[in-house]
Structures are given as structure tokens and as C-alpha cells.
Amino acid sequence: MPELSERAQYLLKALTERYIREGQPVGSRTLARDAGLKLSPATIRNVISDLEEMGLVCSPHTSAGRVPTVLGYRLFVDTLLSVQPLEDSLVDDFKLSLGADTDAKDLAEIASKLLSDVTRMAGVVTLPRRDHAALQRVEFLPLSEQKVLAVLVIDDQEVRNCILQTERNYSASELQQYSSFLNEQFAGRELNEVRRRLVSELRETRENLNRMMATALEMADQVLGEAEQGSDYVLAGQTNLMEFEELCKVNTLRHLFEAFNEKRHILHLLDQCVENEGVQIFIGEESGYQMLDECSLVTAPYSVDGQVLGVLGVIGPTRMAYERVIPIVDATARILSAALNPKD
Template identity: 50%
Template sequence: MLNPRAQLLLKTLVERYIADGQPVGSRTLLQLSGLDLSPASVRNVMAQLEELGFIASPHTSAGRIPTTLGYRYFVDTLMTVSSESGEVLRQQLASQLHPDSPQRLMNTTSQLLSELTRFAGVVVTPKRKNLAIRHIEFLRMSPQRVLLILVATDGSVQNRFLQTDRDYSAAELTEAANFLNQHYAGCTFLVMRARLQQELQQLQSDMTALMSTALAVGEAALAEEEEEVVLSGEGNLLSSSDLGGNLEQMRRLFQVFEQKTVLLQLLDVSQRAQGVQIFIGGESGLLPLDDCSVVASPYEIDGEVVGTLGVIGPTRMAYERVIPIVDVTAKLLSNALSG
């Protein structure tokens, strides 16, 4: 634990460095902190902070900059996030996230995260295999050809043609759809499959084949799209003085964006956690850059965590501003998807 004086000096140093990107000298630190100390005392505290690994001294300057450990201590212990700013942000964003189309909603969310932070916004879409069914319909298209319409709990719609072994009447198709909607609305296909075998025995035997086919085709339809990463604003990082100046560094980062596997692994960790997660520099062991940070949060559908969203930017980011943006956006996306 740092004493209050060391905490104040570290907080002041991190905030100043985030603001202008220049190493902070002891004289500047003394002026900004408002502490009644001698320059020698400030230098002593700076030396202690450097020895503990919270700050470092670039070769080109007598000033100090935060290390990954310093940022971590700042974020966990020293940073204050205004609840008032979160409420203002909520009002600004609430009108922009409309649940008219799940895919459009994911794209809009990613773009909003990017626009608000000027970094890269990322959204991991829900795993379709975890989705439940909200509504099922059958439409007779021709003899032995039926259109299956599936509406999932996230609002997405899948249409698939079924080739049947006989011609079903419109009344029979309505009866089958009503049975499935009455018994299985809100259930995943895993639950449906477990219960269907027993409950189908209550129906006429010639309806069993139709429902079994619908179950198999429907499950494949919802599971066929793999988990997807929606990424916006990668170009913003090129204009970052901390990242854009190193072409090799940017090449490695854009390889991560292109492959997306590492991003999925990183954000999957966030999905299993509560609230906003912050990965600074190389903490995650996944991102190849020490100068890159990720602020992420899970989002839900009807109380169940189904995906993750976040922001990717330089370690020198205004965390107290980015964290509420990610937190509020995750809550609003959850509300839009659950509505």
C-alpha cells in the first residue's frame, strides 16, 4: 500500500500524462498536486514509486511516465468515475440503440463505442446456439414443401424450407406450430430436444416426422452462424500518437483485428466476469502490444449473459471517461435486446 502522499503524486502524474502524453517532472508534479513539499521530497517519492515499478523514466527525459503496474494501481485504487456523467451518457445513447434488427443493433453499438472514445469499438455477437425460440410458424408452399419460420429471443428471424414425406394441410401446420409455441416458447433447442421425444407421443404419429424435421433444421439454422466480432474505428488507432507512430506495432495489432481469434478469447474472459473488465498492456497475455488496453463488459438478454462489448485503445487513455461509456452501453444494449 502507498501512503496518501505517494498516492496523490501517482494519481497526479497519471492524470497529467494521460492528458498530454509528456513525461512529468517533479517540479510540474509539485505544482499540480498542491502538496506543501520541497522538490527534494517529491523526487524521493518519485524514486520510491519507480523502485516499486509504478512509474518509469524514459531515456530522453528527466520526467516519469506510468507503467502498466502504475495504470493498474490508478484504475483500481485512485481513479474516480462520476455517476453523473454516466447518467448524462445514458440519456444521450438511449435514443440511438433501437432493437429493430439485432445485427444492425450490434453494428450501431460498435460504431457508437468508436465515435464516443475515438478508439476501436468491438462487439461480440451472441452465440446463436444459446438462443431460445420465441415463435415458430409453418407455411405450406407446395405439396411436400413447407416453410419454417423461426423467431429467436434476440429478435432474429430464420427461414428454412422443409421437404416433408407427405402433403400437410394448413390446419395441420397450424396445429403443429401451436403445439410447439405453447410448449417450447422461450426454450433452447437443447431443452426442446430433451422434452420433445416424450411429448410428441401425445400427438398423431404422422405429425411426429414434421416436428422432428423442424427441430433438426431449426437447430442447424440458428447454430450455423459462428460467433462474430463486429469491429469499428480501427483507423482511429492510426492517429494515436502512442500507437500510430510504430508501424510494426500497428501491423501486429491489425493482424489481431483481421484474425479475430485472439479478440474472441480475450472478450470471452470478460463475458465470464461481472461488470467492466480492464486489461492494461500485456496483462491479458493475449494482445501482442504492451501499449494497448481493452475496456470490456458483458451484455445480457433477459438476464443471461450472451456477449461482450468494449473499446480497444492505447494504454494512455482517459479510463475515467471510457469506463462509463462501456458500462452504460452494455446496459443499454441489454435493455434493447431484452425488450
């Protein structure tokens, strides 16, 4: 990519900003008026023509103004953007809303709602991964004929339960034995470590023919398997996307909403953002998913104790106010991280 003159950069910025604001292809005359430079439309045409050659802008048809391409947006976002600082009042609002002492899922829902409300686009938050969370305790309770209730206490905020189908009946005291055995062994360890060690221990105890331990371990294994509720996300404000001209073709919307329902693809995309520290942006086709061709995704990971637990973000048209959305997503990720941190 050849170097871009100061002026060309400035004009690309002006053009992109104008287009984001107005949604209409912008022509040389408009730009001349708008940009504040003392240049005639003709001069501007020359510059813009260079930008076009570099693939940063294009015109939808011969006699229309120019529109940023994905590449143009990319350059704009990476090097030209002047990010606005966020109003304190908004941050306070967010902190308040995410301050309630509820479980992770509720927080995710609140956060996605906040994101969608403030940006008037769609907000998305993946549920926190719990691989690295510490297992606090396991409890087994007899339920009924050949059914045992297993309760998995992960931390103060999250408890999962699942119902095990067993081969025979177990008494409460027997189950108590199992759980205290397991707690001795595994309490305080990370879930994925527990998972790993379960496998090896199982093999070992089977060899040793220790019936009681084996049963306990088998149960634990089953619980972890069940509780392994594959990663998931919550979405809010999908309908906001219907307000944007450029997405308002029924077919575009259908593909988009099908993807939202299907979840697989969106999840895969969001997973890619876990790696990256800080705000990450996919513009248009960059995502690699066709249904997002006319959309951009702005994400940021959230974490607890330096462990990234998930990702949140905003989905909207490529023509979105990045300079506003970016700080919002960034701040929300921080606030959510704080909310998830054990406060004591």
C-alpha cells in the first residue's frame, strides 16, 4: 500500500465520517464544503480518485458520490478514528445496572440489553466459560427411584444441578460418603483440572477394585459431562437492526436472524475475539460469514483475575458510529469484569 498523503487521509476521514452520519454517497462538492479545507471540488476529485485506485472508496454507480470500502473503513478505524471519551453518567448507569448481586447469566443478559439500548444496535455477550473456575463443592441427594440429584457449586455466584439416572438406589448417607470423598479430592481445584484428573483416577480405582470410590468418581464424571453446557451467548436488541436502511432487505435479515438462532457461527466468530486483548473489530466481509457481510462486529473480552471468561460486543451495520461504539464496548467489558469479580 503506497503511503497516503496527509490530505488524502484527512479527506478519507471526512468522507467516512460524513457517510456514517448521512448514509448517502458523498460527492466532491459536498466534501469540499464539509471538510473545511479550502479546496475546490475538482481538486478533491483528484484526491478521491487516488483513494479509489487504492481500493479505499468506491462509488455505487457512475454518477454517485463515493462510499468507503471495507478497506477504507479498516484504515479509518485503525488510524484515523478519534475515539470520544465516554460520559461519566453513562458509565455510572452501567455500573449501577451491573452492580446487582446476581448470577453470571443474569449479568450477561443485563449487559447485552445495555449495549443494545445505548447503541441502538444488537448487543451480544457470551456466557462466561467456567473451565478455570474453582470447584467449590459437590453434593449428591437421593431423589427418587434410581435418580440422584447432583449439585455442583462452582463459586458463590454459580450453582449447577443435574439429575443422574443410576442403576440402583442409593441412600442419603451413602451419597454423603461419595460427596465428601470427592470434595476432599477436588474441592478448590479448577474445573478442567478436575475433569482431567477424574479420567486418570477412574482408571486407577477401577484397577484397584475400590467399588465405593469408583462409583463416586463415575457420578462426578457424569455430572461434569452434563454440566458442560457448551458455550452460549445472549443477544439483545436484534430488532434494532431492522431500523437500518442498508439491512432492510428481508433476505438479508432472514440470514442474519437465522445465524442468531443457529448460534454456531456467531459463537465461532466470538471465540476468535477471546485471543485478542482489548477491542476487536470485524468490518463487513472480514468476518468471513456471508450473513454478516453488511455488518460490523465490535467486541471486547471480559475477564476475572486475568482469566478471560468471555466476550461481549455490538453487532450493527458497517456504517456505524465506531468512535462511539468502541468506547462503549470497551467500558462495558471492564464494568462486567468488575461485576463478576468476587467482591469480598
